């Protein structure tokens with residue numbers, strides 16, 4: 061028994077692989093193109109663990125996919141690989157269309173070819189698990205009910221539009237070809253190995269460097285925040301027991317305004333690494349808003365709880381404290397990812 065993970069060197073994928081081996085000896089074939097967001101250092105603690113087979117490659121490479129599927133005969137594909145940053149999608153949407161739409165299409169086709177040739181029992185137990193986002197549902201009004209799985213798709217950014225398209229492809233491959241698919245739509249993750257282009261790690265690393273903490277617009281945009289290992293346990297629950305063709309929302313029951321996230325990070329740093337120059341909140345700087353910025357996301361995670369008994373293990377308070385402590389203890393990891401390419405991005409985005 062083996063699983064094939066795509067994007068397993070990124071933030072959530074690497075946490076998923078590390079978590080997988082805490083509860084399972086089942087090997088993982090990890091296919092990742094190692095874009096700017098993929099980092100083998102995330103998996104360094106595995107050493108030469110024979111259960112982890114890393115392959116550098118693109119999900120758009122059909123021949124590579126067919127070779128991997130034939131050689132390893134995975135019982136499941138768990139598809140994380142994507143371009144994932146909304147701001148980058150605004151500056152350059154092309155890569156998002158290529159990986160998130162074309163790449164998912166190629167992966168679905170290669171997987172369908174593999175799955176069609178399986179013996180009846182293996183065919184019945186095979187799973188294609190698509191990892192998606194709450195952003196496909198668009199933006200909520202302040203008091204509107206949280207997103208359920210039947211909420212209309214209203215993506216507003218090139219990133220969310222590309223993820224919505226990939227969700228539709230996955231759905232269609234189930235309805236048309238019978239491919240045994242599962243889709244999860246998750247809220248904002250935070251935790252270790254989060255690339256410091258996203259809100260929480262950017263605020264931590266900028267604060268420690270004494271740099272401005274750029275808050276878009278009025279900072280009152282709301283997201284639902286989930287500690288990354290809770291996302292991983294939610295995916296494992298759906299993979300093990302989710303109903304075929306179904307979508308499951310995964311969320312933390314934890315709506316927070318961006319400015320409150322930033323202030324919480326500042327307060328934790330004041331406690332754990334006080335700055336002689338004064339409270340870190342002095343660095344908060346309001347900057348031009350993100351174009352098309354979604355105002356509010358909120359996840360109704362009742363379905364996964366009702367059907368599969370999943371709930372997050374971390375509260376926001378425990379998760380964000382663990383996260384800040386991790387970044388304080390892993391300054392080398394941060395320094396490594398802040399490469400030339402990272403600096404070029406920061407210059408482009410923040411001037």
Ligand code: NAD
Pocket residue numbers: 066067068069070071072073091092093094095096097098099117118119120139140141142143144145159163191192193194223245246247248249250255
């Ligand atoms: P990430 O950007 O940190 O990692 C993406 C990984 O995919 C990287 O390792 C990258 O090298 C790899 N990759 C990119 N293009 C590839 C390609 N063409 N072929 C093979 N590998 C490729 O992203 P993340 O935050 O870990 O997100 C993982 C998945 O979870 C994405 O599908 C994203 O849409 C989804 N998601 C993310 C969040 C979040 O808060 N980060 C929330 C919900 C859903």
Ligand code: DAU
Pocket residue numbers: 144145146147192193194195246247248249257258259260262274275276277279281282283318350357
């Ligand atoms: O909701 C799930 C999504 O969460 C995932 O699908 C995406 O892959 C992931 O990147 C994340 O998207 P967001 O756009 O919500 O995450 P980001 O960390 O970029 O921004 C979080 C909020 O903080 C958002 O409202 C924009 C704001 N922000 C972000 C940055 C980088 C700032 O105010 N300042 C910043 O510098």
